[in-house]
Amino acid sequence: MNGGRKIVTMQKRRARTGYLFILPFIIGFILFMARPMIQSLIMSLSDVKIVPGQGYQMTWIGLDNFHTALSVDPYFNRYITDEIGRMVINTIATLVLSFVIAVILNQDFKGRTLARAIFFLPVILSSGVLPGIERQNEFYDMMAGVAESVEGAAGVNISASLQNLLSVSGVGSGVFDVVFQMIDAIYDIVMASGIQIIIFLTGLQAISPSLYEAADVEGCTAWESFWKITFPMVSPLLLVNSIYTIVDFFMKNDNRVMERITEVMYKDFRFGVSSAMSWIYFGVALVFILLSSFIISRAVKSAQ
Amino acid sequence: MSKNNTVFIGENKNFWDRNRRSGGYLLKKRIGQIAVSVIRALLLFGLCFMIIQPLLTRFSMSLMKEQDLYDSTIILLPRNVTLDNYRIVAELTDLKNIGGGWTFNALLNTLWVSALISMLTIISTTLVSYGFARYEFPLKKFWFACVVAVIIIPPQTIQSALYMNFANFDVLKIFTLFGANAEGLSFGQRVLSLFDGTGTGLIQLITGNTLNLRANISAYAMMSLTCMGLKNGLYIYMMRQYFQGIPTSLEEAAYVDGCGTLHTFVRIMLPDALPTIASCFLFSFVWQWTDIFYTRLFLPITSISTYSNQMASMVTKMSRYFSADSSVAVVVPNARQQQLISIAVLICAIPLVILYIFTQRTFVESLAMSGSKE
Structure with a gap:
């Protein structure tokens, strides 16, 4: 406040105000994120017993819970490998599809507002309890099976017959299996890409139109300006979107690993095992997030 | 040649003439444009249809009498139209007392819980994101990394710890x-x-x-007030982007005119950021409306009956509901279960769709405005 140190105090005061603004987050992070993380780590390493009226007691048992989760539990193992496979395919498909849709929705055409409104619906319809509740119903699967067999009998199951054709003509089957898996899962993929479309749209709208004008004057075709302007400008958002997609996929309610963890916790009350499961799950998710951000940031750099 | 072209193109010649003069370029371009718009229309129509079709199917299924479900000749249009299914679902999901009047209990609960929670969430996340966007302080990078960590870490990892914490608060x-x-x-x-x-x-x-805080809303309110609720990291991230895009000169001018920090924030920054704040609020509201994770963790069905909770426990309730009707234990057929669940999904989604239709501009356009200026 006095004389020569005024600049320093000003800085300090601003720093203090800044801390005041983010104080809620700091409190929340320490109390409801960092501490529960430590607690759940300790929990996953111990045997948790609920004592009525006294809270709960924990005894250290080392890695036993992890052992239970990975090699005793009959489902966890299988579910986690299944879900990872599904996640890799779905993430790639979601990114490509949402990018294409965002590019289309960014163009000028009749009924754009309506189309944007419809593509926003998945944000509502795929959130929270809604997707899971249909999955847990066997009838849904049954109906899907019936529909497929009916289509097959009438000869209108395009993807299957195309697949047959390609495999008969000797085209490598591994890659095509993945592609057809994506096509069959297109509904899930569209439902999962609501937010991603919006994020890409924001990126596209931030590109200044004068760039395209300049490219047009220089004689660029639309295809060229797409790869030279649109893609490099939007590619940083690929990273955000891929992380969001992976996280979203891992946290969805229709995810069977999630269901298993919840089941172990709320039905069997084996808190230690469920903590160990979620830590394994989180570890796997983290590996994939890091891996994909590494790959994508490399690719983005080379694209620019 | 090119000189002649520039002279004639401005004149009101017909298309083919102009095309001939341009050496076929105009025709090619026109065909290209038409092809693009046809492909675009097909693609959009297909995808939009795919999104809407399940809703329509659910709606028509919801009007069918039970016998229609087992009739394989009926695919889309019901033969015997009935609204009775809605009554059954309402009774199953705590919208109507069994045999009594309509109370809309579960939906009203969901409404005030969602409104309260998203309000608290937005208040805290706005403050925090403003702090991150505008102030320099030691360890800023570290705390922002923590925000990213909050986005990435699935709350499922800490759910058992949170459960224990709030059950024995x-x-x-x-x-x-x-x-x-x-x-x-x-x-x-x-x-x-x-x-x-x-x-x-x-x-x-x-x-x-x-204390057992799981039985009332205070635990969850605490979480949202400290930015640890549903997807709060994402809101902080989005709003920080927006605040960073507002020129600092506004605040400097306010500072020069003797406006205090809080005053500047409330009177100058908030009105400017209102569209973004509103869209974050709507996101928060929508996600809270359908959320089951935090709802199950903090608001067990016995304390506050929210609609998402009621939906999740609907299937278990069903067999009891129908057996109480006829005093014999009944296994509810899958088709019937699916029909009733579809109705519940419709009831849950329709208020949100209506909300979305009215606030669509806020949702999409303002978010687009906020842009992520990397």
Whole structure:
């Protein structure tokens, strides 16, 4: 406040105000994120017993819970490998599809507002309890099976017959299996890409139109300006979107690993095992997030 | 050649003439444009249809009498139209007392819970994101990394710890270290009790018992007020982007005119950021409306019956509901189950769709405005 140190105090005061603004987050992070993380780590390493009226007691048992989760539990193992496979395919498909849709929705055409409104619906319809509740119903699967067999009998199951054709003509089957898996899962993929479309749209709208004008004057075709302007400008958002997609996929309610963890916790009350499961799950998710951000940031750099 | 072209193109010649003069370029371009718009229309129509079709199917299925479900000749249009299914679902999901009047209990609960929680969430996340966008302070990078961590870490990882914490809520769980309720514990275990949540706290020391906060909304309100609720990291991230895009000169001018920090924030920054704040609020509201994770964790069905909770427990209720009707244990056929669940999904989604139609501009356009200026 006095004389020569005024600049320093000003800085300090601003720093203090800044801390005041983010104080809620700091409190929340320490109390409801960092501490529960430590607690759940300790929990996953111990045997948790609920004592009525006294809270709960924990005894250290080392890695036993992890052992239970990975090699005793009959489902966890299988579910986690299944879900990872599904996640890799779905993430790639979601990114490509949402990018294409965002590019289309960014163009000028009749009924754009309506189309944007419809593509926003998945944000509502795929959130929270809604997707899971249909999955847990066997009838849904049954109906899907019936529909497929009916289509097959009438000869209108395009993807299957195309697949047959390609495999008969000797085209490598591994890659095509993945592609057809994506096509069959297109509904899930569209439902999962609501937010991603919006994020890409924001990126596209931030590109200044004068760039395209300049490219047009220089004689660029639309295809060229797409790869030279649109893609490099939007590619940083690929990273955000891929992380969001992976996280979203891992946290969805229709995810069977999630269901298993919840089941172990709320039905069997084996808190230690469920903590160990979620830590394994989180570890796997983290590996994939890091891996994909590494790959994508490399690719983005080379694209620019 | 090119000189002639520029002269004639401005004149009102017909298309083919102009095309001939341009050496076929115009025709090619026109065909290209038409092809693009046809492909675009097909693609959009297909995808939009795919999104809407399940809703339509659910709607028509919801009007069918039970016998229509098993009739394989009926695919889309019901033969016997009935609204009775809606009554059954309403009774199953706590919208109507069985045999009594309509109370809309579950939906009203969901409404106020969602409104309250998203309000608290937005207040705290706006403050925090403004702090991150505008102020320089030590360890800023570290705390922002924590925000990213909040986005990335699935809350499922800490759900058992949170469950235990709020089922046995206490403040200042440090008294075990000083010897309260610590018979037979070694010093190492006492230190460990500081971290693993088994320590004795102030409330237990005074009343002898811990509090169970799972049964009311206070636990969740606390979480949202401290930015740890549903997807709060994402809101902080989005709003920080927006605040960073507002020129600092506005605040500097306000500062020069003698406006205090809080005053500047409330009177200048908030009105400017209102569209973004509103869209974050709507996102928060929509996600809270359908959320089951935090709802199940903090608001068990016995305390506050929210619609998402009611939906999740609908299938279990169904067999009891129908058996109570005829006093014989009934296995509800899958088709019937699916039909009733579809109705519940419709009832849950329709208020949100209506909300979205009215606020669509806020949702999409303002978010697009906020842009992420990398």
